Every structure is written in structure tokens, then in C-alpha cells.
Amino acid sequence: xxxxxxxxxxxxxxxxxxxxxxxxxxxxxxxxxxxxxxxxxxxxxxxxxxxxxxxxxxxxxxxxxxxxxxxxxxxxxxxxxxxxxxxxxxxxxxxxxxxxxxxxxxxxxxxxxxxxxxxxxxxxxxxxxxxxxxxxxxxxxxxxxxxxxxxxxxxxxxxxxxxxxxxxxxxxxxxxxxxxxxxxxxxxxxxxxxxxxxxxxxxxxxxxxxxxxxxxxxxxxxxxxxxxxxxxxxxxxxxxxxxxxxxxxxxxxxxxxxxxxxxxxxxxxxxxxxxxxxxxxxxxxxxxxxxxxxxxxxxxxxxxxxxxxxxxxxxxxxxxxx
Amino acid sequence: xxxxxxxxxxxxxxxxxxxxxxxxxxxxxxxxxxxxxxxxxxxxxxxxxxxxxxxxxxxxxxxxxxxxxxxxxxxxxxxxxxxxxxxxxxxxxxxx
Numbered sequence: 001x002x003x004x005x006x007x008x009x010x011x012x013x014x015x016x017x018x019x020x021x022x023x024x025x026x027x028x029x030x031x032x033x034x035x036x037x038x039x040x041x042x043x044x045x046x047x048x049x050x051x052x053x054x055x056x057x058x059x060x061x062x063x064x065x066x067x068x069x070x071x072x073x074x075x076x077x078x079x080x081x082x083x084x085x086x087x088x089x090x091x092x093x094x095x096x097x098x099x100x101x102x103x104x105x106x107x108x109x110x111x112x113x114x115x116x117x118x119x120x121x122x123x124x125x126x127x128x129x130x131x132x133x134x135x136x137x138x139x140x141x142x143x144x145x146x147x148x149x150x151x152x153x154x155x156x157x158x159x160x161x162x163x164x165x166x167x168x169x170x171x172x173x174x175x176x177x178x179x180x181x182x183x184x185x186x187x188x189x190x191x192x193x194x195x196x197x198x199x200x201x202x203x204x205x206x207x208x209x210x211x212x213x214x215x216x217x218x219x220x221x222x223x224x225x226x227x228x229x230x231x232x233x234x235x236x237x238x239x240x241x242x243x244x245x246x247x248x249x250x251x252x253x254x255x256x257x258x259x260x261x262x263x264x265x266x267x268x269x270x271x272x273x274x275x276x277x278x279x280x281x282x283x284x285x286x287x288x289x290x291x292x293x294x295x296x297x298x299x300x301x302x303x304x305x306x307x308x309x310x311x312x313x314x315x316x317x318x319x320x321x322x
Numbered sequence: 323x324x325x326x327x328x329x330x331x332x333x334x335x336x337x338x339x340x341x342x343x344x345x346x347x348x349x350x351x352x353x354x355x356x357x358x359x360x361x362x363x364x365x366x367x368x369x370x371x372x373x374x375x376x377x378x379x380x381x382x383x384x385x386x387x388x389x390x391x392x393x394x395x396x397x398x399x400x401x402x403x404x405x406x407x408x409x410x411x412x413x414x415x416x417x418x
Contacts, residue, residue: 254374262381267361269378285363288349292361302359302412304384 005098009105010164011150014097016070017043018080018153018161023146031077035143039079042139043067047083049135050103053128060096078151078161108150111140112165120178130179137175140167144233144242145320172235172283176276236287237322244317249282251275267308290316324391326371331394332364338393338400352383354404354413360384384412 011017019039021031044067051065067081110118119136123129142148151161234241249263259278261270268285272278293301293309301309335350343349352360362382380390385406392398407413
């Protein structure tokens with residue numbers, strides 16, 4: 001079905017999308033590669049996912065919606081991207097790009113209002129709803145704890161920008177509440193097998209710094225599991241932990257509706273009737289372990305808890321209280 | 323599959339020298355000679371503790387599952403527990 005560009009759109013992906021990251025480190029017009037990459041990657045992931053579900057037919061190639069980096073502007077840290085110019089095609093796809101742009105604007109406007117539920121309500125099919133929520137969650141958290149906004153050039157003053165939307169961060173609690181359980185027989189056939197690695201840490205108890213090395217590879221076939229377990233940050237009701245290393249853990253599907261996430265090195269053994277529930281248990285225990293162990297001197301800890309303390313201090317970049 | 327009564331297990335852990343962690347009543351700690359030796363947590367709302375949670379708790383308490391079940395049911399004492407912890411190296415014998 002043909003789609004026209006919505007007049008109420010605030011962003012035109014074919015023209016430009018400019019973000020602003022506000023933080024102490026960004027005031028001198030610099031931005032960490034990690035955040036820049038995350039914003040780009042997560043925006044692309046959002047576009048790819050919207051495209052996948054917005055069209056009745058796969059008429060448009062993903063190559064045509066591959067973002068290109070267009071600039072980094074002064075004033076703060078202002079990276080910008082756009083969709084590439086469309087080539088002359090036998091079957092024009094401008095209508096499809098308009099539809100994608102409308103969907104993208106809907107997401108941005110909902111995030112601006114903090115109306116995450118509107119995004120969830122917009123998609124009926126559970127597996128689609130879950131996938132959209134997942135990519136929106138990642139996108140909204142692209143800048144970590146730093147404020148992320150969408151800007152637009154001021155008309156007649158191309159060097160000046162004005163804020164058009166705040167990208168309000170979806171927290172883990174909202175994400176988990178909005179996602180719905182998908183019965184296994186209804187799971188999408190596009191689910192992939194993904195590989196996660198656990199890490200072996202050596203060097204404890206010696207004068208050398210602990211070293212991380214890959215130990216085992218674990219295959220998980222449930223998309224829910226793989227998506228939920230890439231920990232960039234750990235969020236509980238009380239605190240947000242930003243991590244600088246991968247959390248070593250083993251996820252096990254014990255039986256139907258029984259999952260464990262074990263991290264013997266951190267002395268954390270989490271359990272739940274779903275991956276999400278096990279993840280939440282893991283996060284609560286991670287929070288308790290960090291707070292308790294780091295507040296006790298080493299001489300008041302048994303050997304394995306001292307090692308857990310050393311590791312958790314290596315993994316956590318910063319902690320923010322809510 | 324084994325299971326333990328949540329409320330009873332909590333009471334028995336406290337009898338065997340575990341203390342509730344400050345700020346979160348689901349966490350329990352075992353201290354010996356001024357050193358935090360092990361920590362674990364129980365299920366929420368005193369729900370029964372199923373086989374998987376028993377395994378998780380016994381891992382954190384540094385004992386095998388069968389010992390933990392007996393410990394939680396009070397057929398093993400605090401002294402028995404300390405002896406196992408010394409034997410498996412969790413408690414250094416010099417600190418005993």
C-alpha cells in the first residue's frame with residue numbers, strides 16, 4: 001500500500017538525523033567511540049527492525065536503508081546520519097521509505113513523551129512486539145546514563161540546531177513488563193542460534209592482574225535468551241551498574257519453565273521460571289554482592305568472596321543510584 | 323524432586339548461625355571468626371524451595387546438595403557445617 005510522508009513528522013531520515021549527547025566529557029565537543037558506535041548501531045538496528053515489520057512485502061532491500069555518517073558538529077557532541085540517496089530503480093520505493101520514516105517518527109515521538117506503552121500497543125503480534133521493544137530499549141539506552149536528544153537544523157541558519165525530541169531511556173522494568181511471553185510453537189522461524197562465550201579468569205591470588213580468556217562456548221536457540229543476556233548494564237530498583245567487561249555466566253535451561261544463570265566466580269546462582277525472571281534474580285544478587293563485598297575489607301572475606309570482590313570491581317565501570 | 327519449606331528453612335538457617343543481611347531480608351550470611359564465609363538467599367515470600375533453588379543455595383553455602391538439605395532440616399549442626407567448610411578449604415584451618 002502506498003504511504004505518504006506524514007506532515008507531522010519531526011525527522012526525515014533521508015535528509016538528516018542529528019543527535020546530541022550531553023555529558024561532562026562531551027562539553028569539549030568530543031564523544032567516546034563506544035557511544036558513537038552504539039548510537040549508530042542501535043539506530044540502524046531500529047531502522048532494520050521497523051523495515052522488517054512495516055512492509056507487507058519485502059520490496060525494499062536493506063542495503064537502501066543502510067545509514068551513512070554525515071558529520072560531527074560543534075556546539076556539543078552532535079553526530080549525524082542519514083539514509084543514502086535512493087538510486088533510480090525499475091520499481092520506485094519512495095513510498096516504502098516514507099512508511100519507514102513514519103514508523104521511525106512514531107518511535108521518536110513516543111520516546112520523547114516517555115510513552116513506551118504506546119509503542120508496545122502499536123504492535124499486536126507478540127513476537128513482533130517483543131522484537132520492537134527490544135530494539136527500542138537498546139536504542140534509548142545508546143548513550144548509557146548520558147542524556148540523548150534528537151536535533152534539527154534551524155531554518156535559514158544551517159549552523160544552528162534546535163532540540164526536537166528527548167530520547168527518554170526505557171528501563172529494564174518497563175521493557176520486561178511490556179514484553180509478552182511467546183509460546184514456543186509460535187516463535188518466529190527467523191529466530192537464530194547465537195553463540196555466547198563464558199570467560200575464564202586466571203591470576204587471582206598472585207601479584208599479577210587477573211586475565212580474561214575465553215573458556216567455553218554455549219549455544220542458545222531461544223532468541224529471548226540471547227537478547228536478554230548481553231549485559232551492557234545491570235539495572236535494579238535501586239541502582240544502575242555500567243559494565244566495562246563481560247559478566248562471566250552460564251545460562252542453563254534446566255527443564256520446561258526453569259532457567260538458571262550461574263556465575264560461580266561471582267558467587268551468584270540465579271534461578272527463574274523464565275529467562276527474564278532468572279535475569280532479574282541475577283541482577284538483584286549482583287547488586288547485593290557488589291554492595292556487600294565492596295563495603296567489607298578483604299580481611300573480613302573468605303577467599304572465594306575476596307576473589308568475587310576483585311572480579312566485580314574489575315567488571316563495574318560506574319554505579320549510579322536511582 | 324526434592325523441596326524444602328521456605329519458612330522452616332529460613333528459621334533453621336538462623337538457628338545454625340546464619341544472620342539476615344542488613345537491608346535485604348532475603349539474603350543470609352554465615353560469619354566465622356570475624357570473616358564472612360558464605361552468603362545465600364532464600365525464595366521470596368517464604369515459598370517452598372524447589373530442587374533447583376536447593377542446588378543454587380548449596381553452591382553458595384559451599385556444601386553439596388544432600389548436606390544442605392540435612393542442614394536445612396536440622397539433622398546436621400553448625401559444627402558439622404564448619405567441619406565441611408574446613409575440609410573443603412572454604413574456612414582456613416588456622417582461623418578455626
